Amino acid sequence: MNKTNKGNPVLDRRRFLQQTAGVVGGTALLSSLPLSWAVASGRPETTSAKLGFIALTDAAPLFVAVEKGFFAAHGMTDVEVLKQSSWGTTRDNLVLGSQRNGIDGAHILTPMPYLMSAGAITPNNRPVPMSVLARLNLNGQCISVGNEHADLKVRLDTSEFAEAIAAKRSGGDAVNAAMTFPGGTHDMWIRYWMAAGGIDPNRDISTITVPPPQMVANMRVGSMDTFCVCEPWNHQLINQGIGYTANTTGEIWNDHPEKAFALRSDYVEANPNAAMALLKAIMEAQMWCEDPANHEEMAQICSRRRWIHAPYADLIDRIQGNFDYGTGLVIEDHPQMMRYWKNQASYPFKSHDLWFLTENKRWGYLPQDFDSQALIEQVNREDLWREAAAALGIDSADIPDSTSRGVETFFDGKTFDPEDPQAYLDSLEIKRLA
Amino acid sequence: MSSMQRSNTMAKAVSFRWAPDFAAIQQVLVQRVLPPVVIIALLGILWELLCSSPGAVLPPPSQVLRDTWELIVNPFYNHGGNDVGMAWQILASLERVAYGYSLAVVAGIALGVLVGQSTWAMRGLDPVFQVLRTVPPLAWLPISLAGFQDSTPSAIFVIFITAIWPIIINTSVGIRNIPEDYRNVARVLRLNGMEYFTRIMLPAAAPYIFSGLRIGVGLSWLAIVAAEMLIGGVGIGFFIWDAWNASMISDIILALVYVGIVGFVLDRMVAFIGSWVTRGTAQG
Numbered sequence: 001m002n003k004t005n006k007g008n009p010v011l012d013r014r015r016f017l018q019q020t021a022g023v024v025g026g027t028a029l030l031s032s033l034p035l036s037w038a039v040a041s042g043r044p045e046t047t048s049a050k051l052g053f054i055a056l057t058d059a060a061p062l063f064v065a066v067e068k069g070f071f072a073a074h075g076m077t078d079v080e081v082l083k084q085s086s087w088g089t090t091r092d093n094l095v096l097g098s099q100r101n102g103i104d105g106a107h108i109l110t111p112m113p114y115l116m117s118a119g120a121i122t123p124n125n126r127p128v129p130m131s132v133l134a135r136l137n138l139n140g141q142c143i144s145v146g147n148e149h150a151d152l153k154v155r156l157d158t159s160e161f162a163e164a165i166a167a168k169r170s171g172g173d174a175v176n177a178a179m180t181f182p183g184g185t186h187d188m189w190i191r192y193w194m195a196a197g198g199i200d201p202n203r204d205i206s207t208i209t210v211p212p213p214q215m216v217a218n219m220r221v222g223s224m225d226t227f228c229v230c231e232p233w234n235h236q237l238i239n240q241g242i243g244y245t246a247n248t249t250g251e252i253w254n255d256h257p258e259k260a261f262a263l264r265s266d267y268v269e270a271n272p273n274a275a276m277a278l279l280k281a282i283m284e285a286q287m288w289c290e291d292p293a294n295h296e297e298m299a300q301i302c303s304r305r306r307w308i309h310a311p312y313a314d315l316i317d318r319i320q321g322n323f324d325y326g327t328g329l330v331i332e333d334h335p336q337m338m339r340y341w342k343n344q345a346s347y348p349f350k351s352h353d354l355w356f357l358t359e360n361k362r363w364g365y366l367p368q369d370f371d372s373q374a375l376i377e378q379v380n381r382e383d384l385w386r387e388a389a390a391a392l393g394i395d396s397a398d399i400p401d402s403t404s405r406g407v408e409t410f411f412d413g414k415t416f417d418p419e420d421p422q423a424y425l426d427s428l429e430i431k432r433l434a
Numbered sequence: 435m436s437s438m439q440r441s442n443t444m445a446k447a448v449s450f451r452w453a454p455d456f457a458a459i460q461q462v463l464v465q466r467v468l469p470p471v472v473i474i475a476l477l478g479i480l481w482e483l484l485c486s487s488p489g490a491v492l493p494p495p496s497q498v499l500r501d502t503w504e505l506i507v508n509p510f511y512n513h514g515g516n517d518v519g520m521a522w523q524i525l526a527s528l529e530r531v532a533y534g535y536s537l538a539v540v541a542g543i544a545l546g547v548l549v550g551q552s553t554w555a556m557r558g559l560d561p562v563f564q565v566l567r568t569v570p571p572l573a574w575l576p577i578s579l580a581g582f583q584d585s586t587p588s589a590i591f592v593i594f595i596t597a598i599w600p601i602i603i604n605t606s607v608g609i610r611n612i613p614e615d616y617r618n619v620a621r622v623l624r625l626n627g628m629e630y631f632t633r634i635m636l637p638a639a640a641p642y643i644f645s646g647l648r649i650g651v652g653l654s655w656l657a658i659v660a661a662e663m664l665i666g667g668v669g670i671g672f673f674i675w676d677a678w679n680a681s682m683i684s685d686i687i688l689a690l691v692y693v694g695i696v697g698f699v700l701d702r703m704v705a706f707i708g709s710w711v712t713r714g715t716a717q718g
Binding site for chain 2: 083102
């Protein structure tokens with residue numbers, strides 16, 4: 001039994017390489033051919049895949065790909081999209097893979113597939129090779145602050161907030177900032193935001209991991225001062241009168257990358273055509289989600305018990321880009337609303353993955369001498385994205401020329417040049433290099 | 435023992451129901467059914483009163499009924515994914531509990547007999563058991579996951595490991611408390627090992643074993659939320675987790691009622707088997 005198992009992936013890899021070579025060579029040809037031909041040429045090796053998601057609005061492309069039949073249209077008729085209870089269980093199920101009753105891929109915090117491939121967050125530090133096939137969205141997370149600090153009306157500058165928590169701490173009370181997974185995107189946003197205003201997230205405040213559902217309940221009983229999470233928790237906090245939205249994370253870094261669509265690398269190697277079919281279906285679903293005409297239907301899909309299971313009224317506002325911060329500030333048609341396709345939201349820029357790895361070094365989750373570039377070359381499969389884009393006949397304006405989006409600028413004026421990540425690290429005052 | 439007596443009267447009450455004696459039925463209704471109905475109604479009214487003010491933090495029962503009415507009246511619907519009726523959720527969980535609990539019964543009684551019979555084994559294993567039995571089910575999940583490398587056996591293991599401790603401990607206490615007279619009788623009659631086991635040990639320890647089994651079945655049902663956190667999908671434990679995710683308090687309350695009723699029925703089933711088995715062996 002072992003022998004056959006060992007034999008297949010090798011064969012499959014060879015076949016995969018041949019096919020990829022053929023497809024890459026014929027990309028120009030492919031894009032001029034009708035879609036049906038491209039689908040027929042790469043019949044999926046399997047029609048099934050198990051994909052995990054967390055009940056958040058940025059998983060919408062996965063729901064839509066099921067509900068609107070995009071997976072089935074690409075021959076993936078047996079895709080199961082399965083709700084996970086936390087980022088920890090998403091990781092655990094990915095480590096198992098569907099053959100051991102886990103999952104093949106997931107809607108996931110962008111740094112997680114990297115931390116898994118590096119073995120930083122897996123049991124016994126055993127690396128689990130993962131592949132990032134697409135970004136699922138830009139923007140759309142929020143940082144919330146409890147009503148205890150209501151008079152501060154904290155926005156982006158945390159210097160006053162720093163004094164408030166310092167006073168609270170000297171009074172003997174604990175101060176906590178909560179995020180959803182160590183090294184994940186929410187951890188990065190809330191740390192960046194606090195550190196920019198002079199709060200050291202390791203010394204001045206306890207930065208703790210709390211699953212999204214506990215955020216609102218924990219803030220109600222006063223066990224945390226601020227948290228960073230996706231919707232609908234920030235909006236619900238306002239509705240329950242417990243806190244307010246300080247900022248939406250796009251205001252910290254405009255059009256920042258957020259969730260990714262990642263598959264286990266062995267799934268991609270064994271089923272290259274199926275992986276391609278999944279990717280195409282998700283890209284089409286992302287385009288569907290971006291269209292404002294579909295936002296009401298999308299909110300209705302999200303509200304179903306099987307998906308997010310939250311009232312339609314809690315979802316629709318921020319999906320349509322209307323942000324009530326709960327402090328009197330209301331921004332309609334927010335420029336930093338969640339993007340699923342526009343502004344090249346779907347393309348997995350290598351430069352963005354490099355920022356996440358650099359920021360993980362900044363907070364000591366990865367060692368300073370960690371070889372980020374080598375891991376990005378292994379995990380980031382933007383080549384597959386380009387192949388899928390060509391096959392779908394995507395407008396060339398939506399396909400970036402480079403794997404880098406260039407120099408990124410943050411709200412506090414700091415810049416990240418992907419050519420020189422060390423200069424970015426050096427420019428930061430608060431950090432905890434390991 | 436008092437619970438056993440209660441079960442006996444229950445059994446009698448059941449046998450009464452077969453006779454066409456309306457006076458007896460009425461008596462049963464008044465004595466057995468009326469008190470819990472009155473108490474539940476009173477608690478419901480109290481809850482309704484406490485929670486119907488506008489600023490209430492919990493929904494009153496009338497709102498819970500309104501919110502969950504579709505789930506209550508359609509226990510067998512299937513909308514795909516984990517969006518299925520409560521009956522399917524409970525059946526899926528009961529299946530997991532059945533596997534985990536059955537394994538716990540077999541392993542628990544075997545280990546309990548060992549610890550009860552052998553003083554050396556007792557001294558060696560008892561501290562281990564006493565420490566391990568306090569570990570919460572949730573803490574076992576990552577450990578079993580790392581060990582089994584598969585989610586289905588991990589979930590069953592969490593149920594197994596939660597249910598096994600009271601079974602072991604009660605069985606060993608029962609074995610150790612076999613009266614010296616019984617052991618002497620066995621010596622006089624020159625019973626061999628197998629005969630001693632089936633004729634003396636099991637009947638004498640059965641009341642203890644079954645009280646362990648009853649606690650165990652309750653605990654295994656409690657572990658279902660932890661067990662289903664990982665595997666997700668269909669199951670009452672994941673339903674609770676999911677309702678929490680979506681802060682659907684009414685759904686959680688409905689699930690609690692179902693979990694409570696199923697737990698009560700499981701407990702009664704084990705108690706009934708216990709009273710039947712102990713009487714049967716005593717007569718044999």
